[in-house]
Amino acid sequence: MDMDTARLITGTGRKPKGMGPERREEILAHALRLFSEHGVHTVSTRQIAGAVGISQPSLYAYFPTKQALVEEVCKRAFGALTERMRAVIGQASGRDLMATMGRAYVDFGLSQPDAYRVAFMIEVARPDGGLAQDPALMAGIEAYLLHREAVVKVMGGGLSEEAIDLLAQSQWASLHGLVSLLIARPTFPWVDRERLIEAHIDSLLPPPTAKPSRVSGT
Amino acid sequence: MDMDTARLITGTGRKPKGMGPERREEILAHALRLFSEHGVHTVSTRQIAGAVGISQPSLYAYFPTKQALVEEVCKRAFGALTERMRAVIGQASGRDLMATMGRAYVDFGLSQPDAYRVAFMIEVARPDGGLAQDPALMAGIEAYLLHREAVVKVMGGGLSEEAIDLLAQSQWASLHGLVSLLIARPTFPWVDRERLIEAHIDSLLPPPTAKPSRVSGT
Amino acid sequence: MDMDTARLITGTGRKPKGMGPERREEILAHALRLFSEHGVHTVSTRQIAGAVGISQPSLYAYFPTKQALVEEVCKRAFGALTERMRAVIGQASGRDLMATMGRAYVDFGLSQPDAYRVAFMIEVARPDGGLAQDPALMAGIEAYLLHREAVVKVMGGGLSEEAIDLLAQSQWASLHGLVSLLIARPTFPWVDRERLIEAHIDSLLPPPTAKPSRVSGT
Amino acid sequence: MDMDTARLITGTGRKPKGMGPERREEILAHALRLFSEHGVHTVSTRQIAGAVGISQPSLYAYFPTKQALVEEVCKRAFGALTERMRAVIGQASGRDLMATMGRAYVDFGLSQPDAYRVAFMIEVARPDGGLAQDPALMAGIEAYLLHREAVVKVMGGGLSEEAIDLLAQSQWASLHGLVSLLIARPTFPWVDRERLIEAHIDSLLPPPTAKPSRVSGT
DNA sequence: TATGAATGAGTCTTCATTCAT
DNA sequence: GATGAATGAAGACTCATTCAT
Numbered sequence: 001m002d003m004d005t006a007r008l009i010t011g012t013g014r015k016p017k018g019m020g021p022e023r024r025e026e027i028l029a030h031a032l033r034l035f036s037e038h039g040v041h042t043v044s045t046r047q048i049a050g051a052v053g054i055s056q057p058s059l060y061a062y063f064p065t066k067q068a069l070v071e072e073v074c075k076r077a078f079g080a081l082t083e084r085m086r087a088v089i090g091q092a093s094g095r096d097l098m099a100t101m102g103r104a105y106v107d108f109g110l111s112q113p114d115a116y117r118v119a120f121m122i123e124v125a126r127p128d129g130g131l132a133q134d135p136a137l138m139a140g141i142e143a144y145l146l147h148r149e150a151v152v153k154v155m156g157g158g159l160s161e162e163a164i165d166l167l168a169q170s171q172w173a174s175l176h177g178l179v180s181l182l183i184a185r186p187t188f189p190w191v192d193r194e195r196l197i198e199a200h201i202d203s204l205l206p207p208p209t210a211k212p213s214r215v216s217g218t
Numbered sequence: 219m220d221m222d223t224a225r226l227i228t229g230t231g232r233k234p235k236g237m238g239p240e241r242r243e244e245i246l247a248h249a250l251r252l253f254s255e256h257g258v259h260t261v262s263t264r265q266i267a268g269a270v271g272i273s274q275p276s277l278y279a280y281f282p283t284k285q286a287l288v289e290e291v292c293k294r295a296f297g298a299l300t301e302r303m304r305a306v307i308g309q310a311s312g313r314d315l316m317a318t319m320g321r322a323y324v325d326f327g328l329s330q331p332d333a334y335r336v337a338f339m340i341e342v343a344r345p346d347g348g349l350a351q352d353p354a355l356m357a358g359i360e361a362y363l364l365h366r367e368a369v370v371k372v373m374g375g376g377l378s379e380e381a382i383d384l385l386a387q388s389q390w391a392s393l394h395g396l397v398s399l400l401i402a403r404p405t406f407p408w409v410d411r412e413r414l415i416e417a418h419i420d421s422l423l424p425p426p427t428a429k430p431s432r433v434s435g436t
Numbered sequence: 437m438d439m440d441t442a443r444l445i446t447g448t449g450r451k452p453k454g455m456g457p458e459r460r461e462e463i464l465a466h467a468l469r470l471f472s473e474h475g476v477h478t479v480s481t482r483q484i485a486g487a488v489g490i491s492q493p494s495l496y497a498y499f500p501t502k503q504a505l506v507e508e509v510c511k512r513a514f515g516a517l518t519e520r521m522r523a524v525i526g527q528a529s530g531r532d533l534m535a536t537m538g539r540a541y542v543d544f545g546l547s548q549p550d551a552y553r554v555a556f557m558i559e560v561a562r563p564d565g566g567l568a569q570d571p572a573l574m575a576g577i578e579a580y581l582l583h584r585e586a587v588v589k590v591m592g593g594g595l596s597e598e599a600i601d602l603l604a605q606s607q608w609a610s611l612h613g614l615v616s617l618l619i620a621r622p623t624f625p626w627v628d629r630e631r632l633i634e635a636h637i638d639s640l641l642p643p644p645t646a647k648p649s650r651v652s653g654t
Numbered sequence: 655m656d657m658d659t660a661r662l663i664t665g666t667g668r669k670p671k672g673m674g675p676e677r678r679e680e681i682l683a684h685a686l687r688l689f690s691e692h693g694v695h696t697v698s699t700r701q702i703a704g705a706v707g708i709s710q711p712s713l714y715a716y717f718p719t720k721q722a723l724v725e726e727v728c729k730r731a732f733g734a735l736t737e738r739m740r741a742v743i744g745q746a747s748g749r750d751l752m753a754t755m756g757r758a759y760v761d762f763g764l765s766q767p768d769a770y771r772v773a774f775m776i777e778v779a780r781p782d783g784g785l786a787q788d789p790a791l792m793a794g795i796e797a798y799l800l801h802r803e804a805v806v807k808v809m810g811g812g813l814s815e816e817a818i819d820l821l822a823q824s825q826w827a828s829l830h831g832l833v834s835l836l837i838a839r840p841t842f843p844w845v846d847r848e849r850l851i852e853a854h855i856d857s858l859l860p861p862p863t864a865k866p867s868r869v870s871g872t
Numbered sequence: 873t874a875t876g877a878a879t880g881a882g883t884c885t886t887c888a889t890t891c892a893t
Numbered sequence: 894g895a896t897g898a899a900t901g902a903a904g905a906c907t908c909a910t911t912c913a914t
Contacts, residue, residue, distance in 0.1 A: 041259035045888060055896050057890075066888065141406070165409045170396070170418045177395020178388070188359070191383045200388045206425055241877090263905060273879050275907075284905065459898090477695035481884065491900050493886075502884065577842070601845045606832070606854045613831020614824070620774075624795070627819045636824040643860055699909060709875050711911075720909065 024062045027052050032073050036114030040070055077115035078143060084108045085146045094154060095205060101150045102175055102201035109179035117183060120176060147172055154205070171204045242280045245270050250291050254332030258288055288336075295333035296358050302326045303364045312372060313423060319368045320393055320419035327397030335401060338394060365390055372423070389422045460498045463488050468509050472550030476506055506554075513551035514576050520544045521582045530590060531641060537586045538611055538637040545615035553619060556612060583608055590641070607640045678716045681706050686727050690768030694724055731769035732797060738762045739800045747807060749859055755804045756829055756855035763833035771837060774830060801826055808859070825858045 030051040034043040045066055049056040063069040084104050092100040109116040148168040152159075155167065178200050182193070190196060248269040252261040263284050267274045281287040302322050310318040327334040337358065366386040370377075373385065396418050400411065408414060466487040470479040481502050485492040499505040520540050528536040545552040555576065584604040588595075591603065614636050618629065626632060684705040688697040699720055703710040717723040738758050746754040763770035802822040806813075809821065832854050836847065844850060 039259075041257075044886075046886090056888085057897085058895055060889075061894060144406075162409055166414060166417050169409060169414055170421060173395040173399050173418065174392040174421075175395065176399055177391040177393065180398065181391050181394055188362075191380055191387060196384060196387055199384050200391065203388060203392075203421070203424070206421070262903075264903085272877095274905090275880085276878055278906070279877070475695070477693075480882080482882085490898095492884090493901085494899055496885070497898070580842075598845055602850060602853050605845060605850055606857060609832040609835050609854065610828040610857075611831065612835055613829065614827040616834065617827050617830055624798075627816055627823060632820060632823055635820050636827065639824060639828075639857070639860070642857070698907075700907090710909085711876085712874055714910075715873070 023052075023054070027054075027059065027062055027069070028073055028076060031069055032077065032114050032118060035070070035073060036117040040118075073118055077112075077119035080112065080115050081105075081108055081119060082143045082146060085143060085150075089146060089150055089153075095208070097150055098154045098171075098205050099201055101147065102171075102204055103197075105147075105175050106179055106197050106201070110182060113183045116179060120180060144168070144172060174200070174204060241270075241272075245277065245280055245287070246291055246294060249287055250295070250332045250336060253288070253291060254335040258336075263287075291336050295330070295337035296361060298330065298333055299323075299326050299337065299358075300361045300364060303361060303368075307364060307368055307371075315368055316372045316389075316423050317419055319365060320389075320422055321415075323365075323393050324397055324415050324419070328400060331401045334397060338398065362386070362390060392418070392422060459488075459490075463495065463498055463505070464509055464512060467505055468513070468550045468554060471506070471509060472553040476554075481505075509554050513548070513555035514579060516548065516551055517541075517544050517555065517576075518579045518582060521579060521586075525582060525586055525589075533586055534590045534607075534641050535637055537583060538607070538640055539633075541583075541611050542615055542633050542637070546618060549619045552615060556616065580604070580608060610636070610640060677706075677708070681708075681713065681716055681723070682727055682730060685723055686731065686768050686772060689724070689727060690771040694772075727772055731766075731773035734766065734769050735759075735762050735773060736797045736800060739797060739804075743800060743804055743807075749808065749862070751804055752808045752825075752859050753855050755801065756825075756858055757851075759801075759829045760833055760851050760855070764836060767837045770833060774834060798822070798826060828854070828858060 027048065031043070031048050034048060034051060045059055046056050048069075049059050059069070063072065084107075085101065088100050088104040089097070091097075148164060151164055151168040151171070155164065159167070178197065181188070182190070245266065249261070249266050252266060252269060263277055264274050266287075267277050270277075277287070281290065302325075303319060306318050306322045307315070309315075366382060369382055369386040369389070373382070377385070396415065399406070400408070463484065467479070467484050470484060470487060481495055482492050484505075485495050488495075495505070499508065520543075521537060524536050524540045525533070527533075584600060587600055587604040587607070591600070595603070614633065617624070618626065681702065685697070685702050688702060688705060699713055700710050702723075703713050713723070717726065738761075739755065742754050742758040743751070745751075802818060805818055805822040805825070809818070813821070832851065835842070836844070
């Protein structure tokens with residue numbers, strides 16, 4: 001009795017829906033959700049397979065390893081953030097651009113905590129026992145460069161390359177701090193979230209140097 | 219070969235060294251290091267015991283549970299931070315106090331990345347599969363309150379309770395963002411670390427220029 | 437030597453034999469035997485798996501927990517007893533019914549000492565450190581009710597509900613005492629087992645001599 | 655620094671009370687209680703030591719092994735039963751003696767369920783993997799012989815040796831059944847316990863052959 | 873004598889992964 | 894391409910026991 005015959009007899013029903021690439025996407029989506037809900041370490045391949053509705057070994061048709069799946073999820077998450085940033089970078093200019101970018105960043109993190117958590121806050125595998133060369137942030141340099149670009153647009157040409165990086169990194173860190181804490185410690189007695197975000201974004205740029213009204217200074 | 223013979227040969231003897239409280243401290247130190255290097259989930263009690271040089275069950279003479287060990291490590295880490303902050307809060311005033319506090323915070327995080335990581339960045343147990351109610355940040359409220367106190371001292375009495383919290387939380391988030399990113403992604407192409415920190419701390423408070431209040435500025 | 441090579445040499449292959457439900461039954465059978473031979477507490481899942489010829493984790497494909505396995509074994513044991521009793525309750529009447537039932541009970545216990553031991557004599561889990569609320573006897577109430585039914589048939593309608601229970605419980609206890617002692621202490625210098633059983637069952641009902649009241653009989 | 659000096663300095667307080675034999679008794683008493691409350695397998699030497707107020711290793715000064723402790727506890731329990739039976743065997747004669755003995759047996763079991771459980775119902779160690787040559791029941795033959803003696807007294811000389819054993823063993827089994835079930839399954843919907851015991855004991859002997867009422871016969 | 877400290881062997885259970893079909 | 898079944902390795906934790914003091 002050959003394999004196909006056996007299958008016909010036993011009637012082991014396959015899951016006909018969305019094989020191939022769609023199935024892969026489905027897996028990634030469920031994994032993203034589960035990872036950020038319960039943490040990468042807590043979620044087992046069995047759970048992922050169960051959520052997708054396939055068998056555990058079937059995962060291995062799409063990803064050679066759990067680690068590979070995790071990394072792909074991270075890359076996707078970063079991709080989503082980059083996309084969001086790219087979408088807004090042309091929508092404003094001057095100080096407004098900074099506010100817009102900051103808002104986009106925060107909104108992304110809070111509206112997709114799953115993705116953000118996976119991208120920035122997750123303990124990734126550390127193969128050799130040291131700190132990891134985390135593929136996620138490495139891929140995230142692209143997102144950083146977008147942010148840096150926005151800084152250039154906002155600050156005009158008067159800054160050195162290093163000054164630009166300095167500002168961009170400081171701002172990035174500031175934004176990340178807010179988003180990560182809001183996500184990670186939702187039970188902390190935060191002030192009104194909306195006001196906090198607004199104030200935080202406002203503080204990203206120093207107030208316009210010249211007193212714009214009334215008495216002018218330099 | 220009976221057991222005694224085997225013991226003589228392999229030399230599996232008791233380890234009389236450092237009993238009692240010192241042993242406990244030793245365990246905590248190794249656990250702190252391992253947790254921050256590899257993550258709480260990845261480090262097993264076996265590994266901790268191995269690092270300390272004792273057997274796995276011996277851990278349980280000092281901590282009833284891995285979770286208890288983790289929590290103690292967290293408490294210590296937070297305690298160290300609070301101590302550091304308390305130490306500096308009286309050493310400066312005005313804007314300098316803010317810089318001093320910020321510097322203390324960042325220094326703590328960078329000089330004790332293990333502790334910081336454990337205290338702020340670690341995935342703690344999630345009881346119901348939801349977000350964790352972790353003892354760490356809850357205990358960390360004490361540290362926050364110290365920071366808030368500093369804000370009050372710096373800003374004087376002109377701010378409402380809410381405004382104080384707003385500023386304090388935004389600053390805290392900003393500091394956390396910098397420290398956590400520097401710790402978590404050391405391989406990112408950061409600008410000069412010292413300048414970045416300085417600039418970041420400087421940006422915590424708006425520049426002292428003109429008092430914008432009362433007299434309106436746009 | 438890599439893993440594959442090692443596997444070829446040691447021959448650690450899969451064990452395709454008897455999958456699915458048969459495997460489950462096989463596990464139950466071995467567990468029943470081992471539990472009754474050595475006691476539930478003494479038998480480890482490793483031992484059960486070893487007896488069945490599968491790996492320890494494979495057990496968990498069939499039973500989520502050792503406790504679940506124990507409970508299934510108990511349920512089966514009780515089910516077998518109930519079945520046996522139900523089979524004979526219609527086969528006799530009058531005093532004969534009592535003897536038949538008693539005989540069925542004793543035969544069950546002695547011919548399936550494993551099951552009987554598991555059902556009646558085993559220390560089950562004690563949730564609060566107190567006496568156990570074990571699922572076994574609770575499920576065994578069904579068997580008791582069958583016995584009670586037989587008592588009703590035998591004694592006719594002249595007894596109050598309470599008198600019926602009184603008699604049924606006393607008889608049940610008596611039967612249990614014999615079976616459990618014969619099983620538990622086989623090395624005791626018992627008299628001829630067959631005669632003992634017969635006499636014991638005979639003693640369950642008072643001799644039919646004269647009906648002490650009303651109409652005198654033989 | 656010698657040992658005694660060290661002890662004086664560290665002040666490791668010994669427990670001065672009842673050393674030697676009293677201490678041994680204390681251990682046995684606590685063990686009996688714990689074993690019957692939680693089961694032999696569930697109670698650890700640590701728990702016993704803790705209950706007694708001594709250190710775990712100190713147990714090994716009195717009993718070479720947990721098993722030895724268990725066996726001693728069993729022997730004591732049987733001793734207590736034998737004592738009780740011996741105490742009542744001279745207090746009655748004829749049918750009353752049987753009732754008195756039965757009552758003593760049941761009372762012993764119910765008033766000292768700890769001892770009874772340990773003596774009769776406990777899973778003892780089965781060293782070779784088979785059914786145990788349980789030291790408890792073996793020691794309990796003495797108690798059986800007392801019961802047998804009572805049967806002789808009650809039934810007069812008209813019975814063969816074998817008939818005596820037959821009756822004695824059947825009765826013993828009957829009593830054991832009641833006691834063990836009452837102890838083991840206290841939550842079963844038993845009828846009034848007192849009536850049940852009385853009826854059960856009454857049924858141990860066949861009713862006096864002659865109709866006792868009204869017309870006397872001998 | 874008694875103990876604090878320690879331990880090897882064992883408990884149940886879960887995991888990522890692989891095999892044969 | 895998919896799966897049911899299985900597994901080695903590891904997880905946290907407990908136990909009876911022993912050693913040096």
